[in-house]
Amino acid sequence: MATRRLTGLLAGLLVCALLLLHGGCGQRQPPELRLAVDAAFQPAVEALREGFESECGCRLKITAGASGLLYSRIRAGEPFDLFLSADSARPVLLEKAGLTVPASRQTYARGQLALWVSRQISTDKSSGFSVLAANLARTDSTLTPRQLILLLGRGKHKVVVADPQLAPDGDAAVRMLKKLRLWPRLRGRVVYAGHAGHAQILLHQGQGDMGLIPYGQALATGSQGQFMRIPSHFHPPIHQQMVILRQTRERALAIRLLQYLQSEPVQKKLEGLGFLAAKTSSPGVR
Structure with a gap:
């Protein structure tokens, strides 16, 4: 019996040691938000990420590219939680296709x-x-x-x-x-x-x-x-809109990011990062 207990204890310690090598024994990894971000906004979101990550206790995983290509990847089923487009047309298309969380399409900035x-x-x-x-x-x-x-x-x-x-x-x-x-x-x-x-x-x-x-x-x-x-x-107005994707498993965090980007302090920071304020009111997200 003692031998079995010792063997079980050693096995548990070995598993714990392996877990420590991969991020901790018994410690939950911080939740992750997967963002598809238009490359025009990537420098801004990189400048803002530390403030949001420290506030929410989460991590942002950013994939940057042209809005058109990111839209195609989303339609193909690639797993993202949010889409930060540099236009409004593609978020509208996703909304019409039923691929978004209702009422989540919001303007977060205007491009220059x-x-x-x-x-x-x-x-x-x-x-x-x-x-x-x-x-x-x-x-x-x-x-x-x-x-x-x-x-x-x-x-x-x-x-x-x-x-x-x-x-x-x-x-x-x-x-x-x-x-x-x-x-x-x-x-x-x-x-x-x-x-x-x-x-x-x-x-x-x-x-x-x-x-x-x-x-x-x-x-x-x-x-x-x-x-x-x-x-x-x-030039024509560049209304940059974001949308929460229906497939997300982190809806609460996604809503927090939407509200964070539209908050008055962040909107002021965006003006210093080369964007105009969104100047839109958020009706809330269901």
Whole structure:
């Protein structure tokens, strides 16, 4: 009998030791929220995650990409708890398909665009861009329509834009170029990126001289170039909406994140991260 007890005790200690190696013996791992986040908002959600994780005692698992591709992955059944799109169209489609928690579709921010210019051409006096270099150095400056037309319409510089079929910021940029009647001159010089993060990578690699990218992306990673914010009335509104997916097993935590993003302190932080406040009231989530 003593031998059996000793054997059982040793076996229990061995199991506990193995559990310790994988995160603790008898300790529950913190709950995890799986987020599908448009790449334009990734820098902002990374900046906000620590505050939310410490408040909720949970972990955020972030998958970033173009809203269009993330939407397709959700429709294909990939397990996410929430979808933070950079538009409203795809959350609406998911809602109509019955794949969301009722009343969970909410605007969490409004996007802005920026014109990013490589330092090489912005300091090249022969290119004509040096005239605006002083303004470009001030990241809180905004472009006028005339400046935007002069910068984009002059020369043969390549312009990086996210794929308008997949990325809402790319769609807004192309629509703006068409509105300003610049599209015929620029169409052959556009370099398409998969999403906002990819656009920034292409610019840093020198595959484009200028870029029309999300302002938040420019603020987060724009040190290798100069950039100016484009006034929001230049382009179609970018209403960024999030939705809680019906398949989630962490509905309460998902609701907390929705409320966290819409809270007044976070909305003020978002303005410093390159986004406009959502300016919407939340009717609550059932």
